Amino acid sequence: MRRSNFIRVTAGGIAAVALTQRGARAAAEDTVDYTLTAAPLRFRPVAGVEVRSLAYNGLLPGPVLRVRHGQRVRVTYRNRAGEPTTVHWHGMILPNAMDGAAGITQPAVADGGSFLYEFTPGPPGTRWYHDHYSNDATPRGLFGMFVVEDPSDEPADAEFAIVLHDVPSPNSMMAAMNGTSGAPMVDPLGSPEMRAMRAGDRMGDEVGYVAHCINGATYPSVAPLAVKVGQRVRLRVLNANQTQTKYLRLAGHRLRVTHADGNPLGRPLDVDALRIGVGERYDAWFEVRRPGAWLLQSLSSDPLAFEQATVVHSEGLAHATPEASSQALDGVDYFTYEKAAGGTLASLVEPAAQVRKHFVLAGGAYGSARWTMNGQTWPDTDKIHVSRGDTVLVRFTNKTDMDHPMHLHGHTFEIVEIDGRALRRPLAKDIALVRANGGTLTWRFRANSPPGRWLLHCHNEIHMMDGMMTEVVYNEST
């Protein structure tokens, strides 16, 4: 049985995005056919703002792709973007040739060309897809959510995709690549990002954003989330902003986090707000206990970013005044890796491993276009050579003044250490923030993915383009 992707288009972009279960009639041996066409889009996120963007199938964000775990997908990718692009399936463990890393696993798809991506999406969970030609096509619009349904998940009464992204000012992208942007610091008051700032800091690598979107629209035109009293609602949240950590809050509710990057937590964690690094995904649930209307808001110290919000309302209250949260983080209990892991142990006993690699993350001086790993930039960075079955430990020490969302293609790793302390319960992820100003973080993973070359890089678009990238290479004999 085949099905084509069905996309509901509304004025606000991929509005609603109420995620419906594909249902039991989709048997595991099905193949799902999708066609993704990348092309330019004149994107109007706010009245009076029009930005030359890129989009899949005319939608920004791209369509939510959804399969049951075990189904195969066959994605016909048509590149009409006017420039070379690829599609990377972020968080998927798949044949190396399907990974979409231009110049590593496939040549970039030229403008006018096509490529057939065919694989069985997994592991189950909230994944995503985006361009990987190492230019700025992802922040300009080539991204979307990809849900791989887990049959063992508790069913939700309602489910929604929440994709956070901001529209970059083209000039500030260029300036950020040169390390001279001076764009504003917009993290919420009370956030660790703000606390890490020092008086003399100059903002060289921040990207300035001209609009702040949820599902491709801004408040009050984002399609609201219509829920019913008594429902248990699942949000699948993606931070598709390529440079900024986001904080997301639903007024009047606590959020129960069950999955990080699509992978189940050892135990669910209840928080007031999500902290979502670049490229991270969280599955967060809430229960509708009474009638009302509430704002689901991304928090920021930039008043213009207030527009990154939408309404969650119960039946008949679509036009009610929504309750808001403060934009500041002071006193707010937000998600951290340590809390999700049930805390830390004082001393770190380093686990046994066949391969160990330590990367010092540095560079990023004002006016510099170099972000380094052990003093090198891609392609001269140290590579990690593994044999199939190896246990691999990768440790990062961040000597820069910005967090780095480090991402590994084609694997799920466990965070086993943060700042010299072992996590009580390792946290399974595919991207993780390494704290600025001396923070450390250790990943552990088994080299049991399909052999090939798997990129490992900072997912901050500016840092990646400026060289903060290496790769895990499977030895030939394996």
Add this chain to the structure above:
Amino acid sequence: MYRPLAPFAPLPALFVLALLLTVGPSVPALAAGDSTAGAMLVQSNGCAGCHGANFQGGTAPKLYGIEHRRSAAEIAGAIANPKAPMPQFPLDSAQIADVVAYLSSLDGGRGGAGPVATLEPAKPSSHATLTVRFPGAAPRTVTAEPAMQMGGSTMRAAKVTLKPTSDPHVWQGTLSFSMGGPWTIDVTYDGKHLTVPVNVAGTM
């Protein structure tokens, strides 16, 4: 400071006050708010996002000079019981009074007696010219010190001494901001203070 608001809790004190205000002149007026605290609240709740950088209007109505068009109780009521899409912000009645005091001071207040600060450009990147107009007696000294709250600490930029223009009631100075973000400018004139919130953008 973050003060959680119980969901759907009305703001009883404010309602009572508003009711009392309609009864007669013998009742006390709406508690006078602190405009400095109000400036911070206006900034941390993102009001300018909809009401415009200088509160001259945006997707939501103009707030500049609002005290000439609405009574303090009406302004407070609009914040306490907003109409969608304006959200209900987590502010208690004292905080709402602070916000009303700040919004009512933007153009010098009801009698036009207070100083009025304007920034050019309204959303600066690195530098901005601050102009303060004093309608009453001309001040003797005026200083302006930009600062930005960063979590627990406060970062300060160079304090600038404003100079009188050809009009002794109008003082000017150029401020520089070392980085983008939410700044407040503390204007001191003859021992009195005026707080001007400003959101500094980068080179865009």
